[in-house]
Amino acid sequence: MGAQVHGTQTFNAAKRAEIKFSPEAMATVQKIISQYPPERIKSALLPVLHVAQAEFGGWLSPETMDYVAEVLTIKPIEVFEVASFYTMYNLKPVGKCTLEVCQTSSCWLNGAEDIVRYIEKKLNIKTGETTKDGMFTLKVAECLGSCGTAPMLQCGASFHENLTFEKVDGLLEKYRNEGRLRSYTDMDYHNTL
């Protein structure tokens, strides 16, 4: 059965029964598991959570975490304690595109706050919120290792660097037109290093 309540979300047995990796995702998970000695299967947890987040709507519901625990033959609480520690795992639903604007020193020096303000105005949301159509979530992030190409934002696997307001406009339009969920595990990534 697993834990009944994870964070602010409630466990739903009916939803849990529907959760299953697609064959492709399962193949990826098996490949990850094969990297470790069989008795060390728990080591696969972080990468498998990334696969699960991408597979099940961009966030880790209590049902998803319970399923990951079953796949890795560990306790659900072991999944939750990890999922709640690392910033890349969403424990609440997010928009299809999560825009993470870096705000640490070098990005701040290069106008990251203006980028955040611009996106907030443009999408009519505040940092931390999701647009009504469920398309965009805006977040701020701590140093993403793009200091020489600041300011920058990350969306899924892609780094968008040397940002200007015009670049942000183009980016939002492109993402809105494509309309798909963007995940860290995406194979098509964009970067400008």
Added chain:
Amino acid sequence: MGKKLLIHNDHVPNIHTLDVYRAHGGYASVEKALKTMTPDQVTDEVKKSGLRGRGGAGFPTGMKWSFLAKPEGVPRYLVCNADESEPGTFKDRYLMEKVPHALIEGMITSSYALGAKTSYIYIRGEYFYVARIVEKAIEEAYAAGLLGKNILGTDFSHDCYVQVGGGAYICGEETALLESLEGKRGNPRIKPPFPAVAGLWGCPTVVNNVETIAAVCPIVNMGGEEYAKIGIGKSTGTKLISASGHINKPGVYEIELGIPVEEFIYSNEYCGGIRNGKKMKAVVAGGSSVPILPTELILTTAKGEPRLMTYESLGDGGFQTGTMLGSGGFIVMDEDTSIVKNLFTFTRFYHHESCGQCSPCREGTGWMEKILKKILAGHGTEQDVELLWDIQSKIEGKTICPLGEAAAWPVAAALRHFKHEFLDYVKNPQNIKDVKHYYRLNNLVEA
């Protein structure tokens, strides 16, 4: 032009592929080590080279390797720390993205020296696409017989894997990284035992930074003594510097250790001077954790000697008048920069990234962030400035891992060298330019 050993071929088209990398001399160190040297000979060359850990601490790599316990029948591991998260640092990302095989080559050669049959490259989760590039390079290496069973027809077999993290600065601390690699929260371990004795899954483990491991290749190729001729004194070899901030040419530069800081900042070969013709105000020389220095102290030591890009010269004068080379994350600030605001971004960072195990760090970082917020909003008092000093002094040295120091040092240095700016904020709040902006960003109601 200084000598380059790590990213000298970064401009070559398709250098990220195995064929092009090999055509430019790649994997020579694997050939040389596996076919003509014993593992101990490789370690000896690394010792002779004087190579020091490039992640930030600067500990001699050869010595770290020699601490590795080698009990019979127990597997040993090499783990590459690619959890590059120190603000101002992006060199490992550059290296892995441009020349991923330089890292794989180093992993194989180093693993041979250590007797590790398996190695892991732990890459920060945000660098997911970089992990894809490194994984692709690993696949190529397997296909060419450079990884797997009986590498290049020798007795040495080795498997190398990539693991991505979940977004946590603390996992750059080696024992937190090992916890994370084991599928747990990134809480640093109490030491001893050190990883060299009980590391990954309790087995002897060496954890080295990306750049450190890549540097093993030229060391084996040219010999440790030759490598040690580059640089000055105990700062041998080349170092990747990530340059950012208000400079004309931000980017990753490979320097010979020992060039003057002034040359690095102002020469067109490197940073190309300060943007928009402004004057320089301050520099953070080695990633956010190291003490910030004002212009006069970053260019010359307190004794009046030119400051050089070496571990020793940057550290000259201790923390009173010096700093550290650290990770080589070089953040340059122009005359218009608010040191208080910059410190706020650092402190907010450390508060966000504290793992929460130790009270002084967990509570202290948040407390300092709150005080800085208050000062920036124009509500600070002189006592707040004194309190900042007091808090940082009570974090340093009182935590399990060095995140405590990393959070305390920037505060101490900013107060040491720029106290007048803090006092100006509290005495003349009407002069603060971006108060409204600040309130809006933090979803606060203006008082």
